[in-house]
Amino acid sequence: MKNFNWTNIRLFLIVGVAVFLYSFSGIRNEGRKIKQAEVVFVDNENFITKKDVNKLLKQNFDTVTGIKKVQLDLNKVEKSIDTNPMVDKAEVYATIDGKLTAIVVQKKPVARIFSGSKSYYLDYKGNEMPLSESETARVPLVSGSIDRTDKKRLSELLNYIYDDDFLKKNITGLAVMPWGDIMMDIRGYDFEVVFGKPINIDRKFKNYKAFLQDAIKDTLTENYKTINLKFTQQVVGTKK
Template identity: 60%
Template structure:
């Protein structure tokens, strides 16, 4: 995590851990307004990502906005995942996984600029050309 001029890891319980000269953990890089977040909810979100093999492999970074909303980055694709506030975490990630499976299958995954997970009943995407695409999830 980067906060001001300092960098550190966040442990499984949300506590700070110093960086190591001998080991680099494969965890998301977090930047932004971390103070705007509820630390317990944020630690819970990081644990959720860490405990899920798909998310652990694919979520490489997070930006915490001054409003407390979170954006995430995917390892293999150049789009922003607009996660929003730390609510309905399981539902949002299930929506993302369903979207991801369909988009990869349809070979459209590389055409998106943003994947918006803020809504619980749908994933709203913006294509790189600026066009909207809405995916309803049942």
């Protein structure tokens, strides 16, 4: 008679029990009903409201609460939220205690575009974003011959301004000239900034900050009509 290997038998039984308990808990978990829906915004913007997201959560069901977790297609729900033009991305998951949670990342508007009779935001990824009924973004206004400039470079310029606290607070508007140059309106000053084409962005803004620092120190800012940044080796100020 062969001797039984009780160690292997015990190991087999333990694994079997674990698989059974896991399967049983999984079945019970899928059978649980959703008791609560929660919307969490990653940022502090309010271009879309929690009410709007809840509507998207419910669009495939009469109500979210009360349905079984097994009935939820989380990928489908995420895609439904992603269709909202204010949403950058969403993640939806259900917890063991019956809570359906939607984590929502909203788009970041970096400018408001005025093109003919059309007005919209341009987001950080360079895509169009409609105006919101819930909130107005404090971003530079862009107008003029927008079709005369490189859209990718314009987006890079606007992102640079957005990422720089000083520029973000002080540049209020950009006008695209018919020949493609960009003029900028500055908060608190009478002069305009001639930026030129949206190239050499970092170099031009470093020149501008250095020039402005010296002008403020010498109290000369009121003497200038325009500040020209087109030439990366120097800043040309035109006096009134």
